[in-house]
Amino acid sequence: MVSSFDKVINRRNTDSLKWDGMKERFGSIPDDTLPMWVADMDFLSPEPVIKALRERVEHGVFGYASDPLSLFEAVAEWMKRVHGWNVDPGSIFTAPGVMPAIGMAIRALTRPGEKVIIMPPVYPPFFRIVEDNERVLVQVPLIEEKGYYSMDFEELERACGDKAVKMVLLCSPHNPVGRVWTERELDKLVKISQKTDTIIISDEIHADLVHSGNRHIPYATRAKETSLWITCVSPSKTFNIPGLNTSYTIIADDALRIAYSKSHRATAATHHNVFGLVAAKAAYTNGDTWRREMLAYVEQNLEQAITFFQISMPWVGLTRPEGTYLLWLDFRKSGLDSEKITERLLQKGRVALDPGHWFGKEGEGFQRLNVACPAELLEDGLRRIRSAFADIRPEVE
Ligand SMILES: Cc1ncc(COP(=O)(O)O)c(C=O)c1O
Numbered sequence: 001m002v003s004s005f006d007k008v009i010n011r012r013n014t015d016s017l018k019w020d021g022m023k024e025r026f027g028s029i030p031d032d033t034l035p036m037w038v039a040d041m042d043f044l045s046p047e048p049v050i051k052a053l054r055e056r057v058e059h060g061v062f063g064y065a066s067d068p069l070s071l072f073e074a075v076a077e078w079m080k081r082v083h084g085w086n087v088d089p090g091s092i093f094t095a096p097g098v099m100p101a102i103g104m105a106i107r108a109l110t111r112p113g114e115k116v117i118i119m120p121p122v123y124p125p126f127f128r129i130v131e132d133n134e135r136v137l138v139q140v141p142l143i144e145e146k147g148y149y150s151m152d153f154e155e156l157e158r159a160c161g162d163k164a165v166k167m168v169l170l171c172s173p174h175n176p177v178g179r180v181w182t183e184r185e186l187d188k189l190v191k192i193s194q195k196t197d198t199i200i201i202s203d204e205i206h207a208d209l210v211h212s213g214n215r216h217i218p219y220a221t222r223a224k225e226t227s228l229w230i231t232c233v234s235p236s237k238t239f240n241i242p243g244l245n246t247s248y249t250i251i252a253d254d255a256l257r258i259a260y261s262k263s264h265r266a267t268a269a270t271h272h273n274v275f276g277l278v279a280a281k282a283a284y285t286n287g288d289t290w291r292r293e294m295l296a297y298v299e300q301n302l303e304q305a306i307t308f309f310q311i312s313m314p315w316v317g318l319t320r321p322e323g324t325y326l327l328w329l330d331f332r333k334s335g336l337d338s339e340k341i342t343e344r345l346l347q348k349g350r351v352a353l354d355p356g357h358w359f360g361k362e363g364e365g366f367q368r369l370n371v372a373c374p375a376e377l378l379e380d381g382l383r384r385i386r387s388a389f390a391d392i393r394p395e396v397e
Contacts, residue, residue: 005043005297008374016040022352026342030350036381037354039175039326041240041372043297045279046290049239052282053275065274067094074284075233075248082208082288085218091257093249093264094272097242098205098232099125101249102169105201105230106133108263109256115165119151120360121328123175123203127360130169138165141362142177147319147330149177153188160196167199172219173206176328176359176368178321180214186222194226199256202231205247208238208291210323211299220252227253230260238291239283240372246276298325301371301378308382315394325372329353332365333394341367349388351381 011019018038022029025037044050072089079085095101106116112134118126120141130137140156142149159165170189173180193200202219210216223229234247251257264270302320305327309316317330331341338357345351345367356366369385371378 003293003297005294006374006376007044008376009042009044011042026346026352029346029352033346033350033352034377034381034384035352036370036373037352037368039237039324039370039372040242041294041325042374042377043240043294043372045240046283046287048286048290049241049279049282052278056275056278062274065272065277067272068277071277071281072248074281078284079218079233079250083216083218083221085221087220087250088252091250091252093251093260094270094277095232095247095249095264096245096269096273097236098203098234098247099129100267100269101232101247102126102201102203103129103133104263104267104269105199105249105260106130106135106167107266108259109199110135110166113164115162115167117156117159117165117168117198119156119169119171119174121176121356121363121366122169122171122359124358126169126171136164138162139360141360142174142179144362147317149174149179151181151185151189153192156189157192157196160192160198165196165198167201168193170200170202170219172202172204173210173216173323175206175324176326176354176363176366178319178324178326178328180210180216180322183217183222186217186219189219190223190226193223193228198228200229202229204231205234205237206324207233209295209298209325211295211302211321214322216323220250227256229253230256235280235283235287239279239287241276241279241283244276244279245273246280248280298372301325301373301375302327304375304378305369305371305382312382312386313389314396325370327369327371328356329367329369330365331356331367333396334365334389334392335394336365338364338366341365344388345385348390349384349386351384351388353385 076087115136116130207216231250236242315333342355354368356363
């Protein structure tokens, strides 16, 4: 059956980072390189979102936006309905994105020279946001066992025991490895946070993108007794509106909220983009049917990609992601380093994935593939990946 997600939309020359920004990021590459990097989708946004934006554009006056209570109620209602999380609409701040919000939280709650933990392989800006704010980056890598990743709780507890460590950046679900953290895992982190007074910044931007058999658990719902958390959420990944630069920061604790709001004001990040506001309200209110259909399509794409690798390139390691539309591919059996793998993919295959070393040294030899695209593009991309390694046949045990 033809699905609306099958429609191939030309995104070239639309100021798209994914499609038009490849040469800037990768240098000289063939003009017809297919982008399968950057975490945005090649699908139209939900019709209710497009309709609401169209109506707002038609109005023609784009003055400063207010922060309507109905918006925060829509965010809270979504958290309740989709994630079973009771959020007080009064505890929500707007932000121009999850990364800006994390930057504000770092500046509000830690001092220069204090330490912030991240768990690589992880979304590359996590490294920069700590270092650019002159805090000390502490890396507690995830543990990988046969392609399945877990948090290293022993090392986390030890690292958080250092008085200079003030904060952990949790990626939940985790980009790029696709883990959806379980209650047990989150409870262990809550215990460590409580015992060591460490603030957990829970980046839940991928929360709504969780696959059958898994459930996203908001960190806040496990952290009941401790108030040492800030959660960042956004409709951007879920509804394919990241270019509208809109996210929400949820903080229940009064002291943390007061500290964060100073940073929020100091960076003048209190203004809301009017299109982001309109899109978020429409998405959270009328976007869930689309989200479910999109997730079913993405799951099919994941299935197709996994089957492809099993049959055509069985030496490439992978684990089915529990969440996100990203597949973390292990090319280490090729014997090539990340840069060589990337060069082959770009120059021989004419396909751009995210090189694993961008996610930390634990990503060396890996690539991240984005499957949120029409099946036709995915098939083309997979063929291109195969052609990049046509002359290599590593042994498979
Ligand atoms: C884990 C994670 N956090 C944050 C972001 C970016 O968020 P924003 O564009 O809202 O700053 C991304 C985008 O891929 C992401 O994967």
